[in-house]
Amino acid sequence: MVAATQDAAQILLDRFAQVTHVSLVSGDCLPLRPLDRLLDFLGARPDTDFIESVTVSDVPWTIGGLQQERFTLRFPFSWRTRRKLFDKYVEIQRRLGVRRRVPKGLVPHLGSQWWCLTRRSLEAILEDPRRAEFEGYFARVWIPDESYFQTLVRRVSTQIESRSLMLSKFDTQGKPFVFYDDHLDLVGQSDCFLLRKVWPRADRLYAQLLDPALGAPEQGPSDPHRIEQTFEEAMQRGREGRPGLFMQSRFPSDTWQSGKTAAPYFAFQGYDEVIEGFAPWLAQRSGARVHGHLFDWTEVQFAERVRCFNGGLSDAVSLRDYNPQAFLTNLIWNSRGEPQCFQIAPYDRQDLNDYMMWDPNAHISIITGAWALKLFRSDLPFRDARREAAWMQKVEDHFLGQLRRRGLPSRVRVTSLAEFVADPVGQLQDVLDQMTPVSQRRLAAPPPLVDLAGFGGFLQALKNAGMKPYLTGDFPLDTAGLGQPTTPAKPYLVT
Template sequence: MLCHDELHLAARMVRVWAEGGAAVSIHIDSRASQIEVDKMQSDLSDLGEVVFCRRRPCEWGMYGLVEATQDAATMLLERFDNVTHVMLVSGSCLPLRPVADLVAFLSRHPRRDFIESVTAEDVGWTVGGLNEERFNFRFPFSFRRHRTLFDSYVALQRKVKFQRRIPAGLVPHLGSQWWCLTRQTIEAILTDPRRPEFDRYFSKVWVPDESYFQTLARRHSVQIESRSLTLAKFDGQGKPYIFYDDHRQMLEESGCFVARKIWPRARGLYSYFPRPIIVWPSAAEPQPARLSRLINRAVSRRDLGRAGLYMQSRFPRKDRENGKTSTTYGVLQGFNDLFADFEPWLAERLPADVHGHLMARERVEFSDRGTVGPGALSDSAALRDLDPRGFLANLVRASHQMQVFQHSPRDCQDLSWFMATDPNARIFVITGAWAVPLLNSGMPFDDIRRIAAILQRAELEVVATLNSVWLKARVQIWDLADFTARPAGAMQSVIAALGGDPSQMGDLPATRELAGLGRFFQRLRNAGLRPQMMGDFSVDEPAGKALFK
């Protein structure tokens, strides 16, 4: 057992192992408090099959962990002739099943070594960019204490193409440091005539505790089963998962013999495990598949995030999000300009929240025009504009219903590229519809021309974005003349695309006054502004002509 801190818990685990029938050899990090060491030795003094080996400094990634394991294993084999297997655990490992179960299991496999051992080029799970390089380079500096020296020395070795000579007959292997070897295999490793040569080589390998025994076991073992009997899972950064009290049921269902790593204050786990022997010891195989699936799903969730949810690991780094938004939403441009009372009419025909102009410059127009919208979002335009992407992503996530909102060249255009490159966006545009409110505004014509120029320029930029090769949204564009020529069919396609039933559409909403629109466009041309993407309207259209019949 390798112990570093929380020695009172380690002592409790030693007692579990010893009272279960195991002999225990303990190595305590030389940097641990001497007061805690003395107390641990005093607490375990009544156990005859517990010994303490010489103490060495143990630092992650350095050779001291291998030397500590060698010392503890040597003492165990020298003191106890009846030992048949040597299992490496830590002070934070918790036996989940009775030790007698493990004894029964190993008795069924007296010559089998349980050690994860795979070749370096095939392993694929190392984190940090050093796989084969850990065997070909030298690593004299601590990764944690001297990171700059560590990185600089690695970079230098890469630059000069440095290659260490691997001892003849060794094929580097990697695997979990938590193994269980037969007495014959561990004795062969410790008494190998070439051990000084192997030790010199591995003393400058990076993280040698994950390769020393894994490599040498291949040299001496009769039968290797490449797996660990200790349940140890790691996240996407290579850090071990910590088990807490609420993991109790999953740990019990796994049927594993030992779990690592346990939160020191998980009193529920420490009081519940190991489970007692019910009738006789069970040699049943561990079944960690379900727990592994859950943990792998958690790793994936942490790496990828949830769709449309921005968090510190992915924001504000571009293209690190897992989906710009979480689900489908609709954007309608020009419909409010053309139809009166369009929002309530559309809300009755869609299973969706139909909002006004969410990107309006004055304030956010939620469906009920309230000051607080879905997800407790504020109607403040200033707050929205601090992070428009986050505003839209949070709005889409906040409700179980689809979110549909109006858009216009009069609104803020900060989200144009965001929505155009979002596969969840459903965008429908009636180009030129912005002219309808101007037609009926009653403003002086000079003001109308100036505003028309601004709105048309904004709309042209939006359409150019929607025609980009980077487009991922589903887009449908009509010019004003095309839409007004076949309004019912166009609206049916909109309702169908947003999840409604076009057969139940009924009558269209009331249309705003369009009489004189052709003459209005001609007047803009005469004033030097060329209307674009409006379609063809007759200049001689009689006043008062109804649009729809």
């Protein structure tokens, strides 16, 4: 590319004596201003070279590539076609301490290859007595079209304006932004004279910019700051994305995302074991969509047991288990504006525990030991129930230990089964306040709780069998009547 540029520039200078400036452009470029304006602009600045030229040591110009090392290492292998050999050879040179000598008098500079140089500067570069030496050196520099003229112009120019007359922007991966028809008004605010790159089907842009009678749209004075701000926002969106939106074009990355999920959601553990009809009751009180156990081992329990939820989310267990995180993020993204709630339990899959507790949108409410009610109401033989109780308590205790870490962004609320049953109204009111901070009618009575008659004896039997259910809290042997509403005290006004 450098050699082709040298040959083309030499032909221009030899055949056209009236040429005062030479501008390097590509086939993807369009004129952003009429030619006469560019001629007037350059005529007013006859000795100025417009070329982006920055020192490697002072400015991190490159994106995801080599900087100083591109001038000191050798690159016999193509980065595009033989990437592994390229990387391996660079690593070997680093280990051996290989360092090429930069020709005396040169200070490496980098910049955009789209420049506009004066005739005097370009002739000085092409006719330099040391041209062969410089060419031999830059022939082994990585991506020399971004450094050859940018470095040599510093030796010959009397006045450099370190900027390009080409409007071109690059994303976080160093790839150029593509301009479309809806950028027409934006590019009209630029103070540049050329535009790169334009989408081949941007018909309005081509019609506007290639018509000499029209040129770029004029909407007052140029405002380059607006363009910089627009593309900076685009780059930030490219780096961080939208919270909870992961697409084929932008797969989740721990370092390239602004959030795990798109909106707050609520996970309840143990509540459906204690409260009869907890899901419909909570849906009625909070207005949220309340699902069952979304991560049950054998089924996906969407609200109202639908087979397909918002966004085409299937209840197929195999699809959910292929990527549980994507299942949850899709569920939240596709239902933005409607709070989502679901049940979790020690007997469900535990794949998402770590993901949820590091998610700022997660609200996790747990009644510890509520799994014992499931076993109490089951038909399992006592020996099997004891074994299941030991396993569930171990799983839940591990989860609780994770939730005790400091600095977790998720909001966690933990209460024991005994504490909940002792004051169900207060416990549920705290949950509702967390879900709907706007003032609402206070909860006067709890929803119906499961029958606890005989539950204390079941817990004692577990203790007698050597399995202490410490996560349930302290229950008396006689649990009949626990959790039932009592006659509220008569309210009075304090003035």
